[in-house]
Amino acid sequence: MKKEMICINCPKGCSLLVEEKNGSYIVTGNTCPKGKEYALSELLHPMRIITSTVTLLNGSQNRVPVKTDKPVAKEKIFEIMPKIYALHVSPPVSIGDILMENIDGQNANLIATQNVKVK
C-alpha cells in the first residue's frame, strides 16, 4: 500500500509518501520528525485541532475564540461542533482557561485563546 499526502504541520507543506512494507510503515518526503508522525497518524487515524468561537455574555465583545488543546479525531468534528455552539461563557476569560473538559470523550479540553476583561 502506498499513500501520498501533504503535511499540514507547518506552512512548508512537504509532500509525503507512506509505504507499507512487511507490516511496518516507511515515510519519505518529510523534512522533520513531525512529518513522519503526521503521515502515520493521517494514514491510521487522522486528527485535527478544532478552532472556533463561543458566545460571550455581558462582555465587551460578542465572541471568545477557542481551540481544542489537543487534536481530536477528524471524524468527530461535526459531533463536537454542536457542543461548542451551545457553550456560553462570561468574562473575565483568560487565554488557556478550560471552558469544557474532555470534550466528547476525546481526551482534549476546549480552551480560550483570547483574554477578555469584564466590561
Place this chain on the structure above:
Amino acid sequence: MRPKHKDLVVIGGGPAGLAAALAAKKAGVEDILILERDEKLGGILNQCIHNGFGLHTFHEELTGPEYASRYIDQVLEEKIEYQLESMVLDIDEAKNITVLSPVHGLEKIQAKAIVLAMGCRERPRGALNIPGSRPAGIYSAGTAQHMVNIEGYLPGKKVVILGSGDIGLIMARRMSLEGASVLAVAELMPYSAGLQRNIVQCLQDYNIPLYTSTTVVDIEGKERVQSVTLAKVDENLQPIAGTEQEIECDTLLLSCGLIPENELSRKAGLKLSPASKGAEVDENLQTSIPGIFACGNVLHVHDLVDYVSSESAKAGQSAAAYIQNPAEQVQEGVSIETKGLVSYVVPEKIHTKDLKEDVLLRFRIKKPIDDGCFILECDGKQVLKLARPKLLPANMQELKVKKELLQNAQSIRLYAGKKEEA
C-alpha cells in the same frame, strides 16, 4: 493646534506595529506612541482564530489571538504608550501626523521617526470586473471572517468562493464548521494562491471541490445572490464558451488577493514600488523619506505572521538607530534588478558601501517552478546560486546574503527560474 512631539510614532497596532515598537524600545527609544484605529491592539490577528501561527517565532502552534497577545503583553510590560480608535488622516514629509480619535479629537503629532505598519486590504469586487447583478450576499473573505469570528453572524448558508487565497480557504472551513455548505472554490489561475496545508485541511477535509482555471462569469439575484455561474478559462484567462456551470447559492466570497494599504504613504509622498505595491525601501527598511520606515503587509504581503514580526523588528531597530543618529542625507543605494520569474524583491535597494549587516532578501515568484534555482549576481559576477526543487508563488522566498558578497557592489541582479534556463 500645537503639535505633540514624539520620538517614534508607529502607525498600526497589528503584528507589524507591535513588533516594531517593541524592537525600538529594546534598542533604547523611550518616547514611543502606537496609533491603532480599532478598539483593541492585535490587528487582523484578532479575527484569525485558526491555528498555525508562531511556529518560527515561538516554536509552537498558536491561534491568531494567542500570537497577538504574546506581543500585546510585552507592549504592556514595557509600558509602551498606545492610543486606540485613532485614525491617522495624514502624514507629511516633515513627519507631521494628523490623527483623529474620540478621546483627543483632532491632533497633530510631530515625530522624529515613523514606522508605517498599516497592513493590507482585500481586493474588492469593484476591482475584479465580475459581471452580473449586485445583490446582497457578496463579501470579501475577510469581511465574512469578521462577521463570523468577531460579530458572531453567519453571512450565508450556501457558499461559493472565488479565489483560493489563504483567507478564502480558511473561510471555506470556517463556514463549513458553522453549518454552511461550501459548494465550490473557483481559482482563476491553474494553481492555488493558498498554502498547500490549507488546501488539505480546509478543502479536502470538508470535501470542498477546488476548480482551478475557473472564474465567475455571472451572478444572479435581485435582493440576494441566487446563483453564481462558473466557467473554465483558457491560457489567456478568458472564459471558454460552453463550459459554464450555474451553482445555486446565497453567498459569494471573494479571496482574490491583498493589496498593501498605502494611502498614507502616498500622502507623505513616498516612492512606491509598482512591483511590491509597497514603499520602496533599503536594507534598513527605510523609505525614500529619511526617518520613515515601513514593514509588514503595508510593505509587501506576507504569507506568515512570523515573517512580519521579524521584518518589523528590523524596522523598529532601524528607526531607533535613526532617532539616535539622524542622517538626513541618504546616500544613493544600488537598485536590485530582478530577472526571470522574480515578481518583486524587498528591499529594492541596498547601500553597498560600508554595509554593516548581512541582508535578507524577501521576494516572490510569478508562477510555479519545478527544479528551479535562485542566482544573485553582483557587478555581473555570480556570487550565490541555490537550487530549489519546487517553488510556488504562494510561498514568500527568502535569501540571506552575506554582507561581504554585496560590499561595494555597483549593480545587483536577482534571478529565479528553471535551473536549465539560468
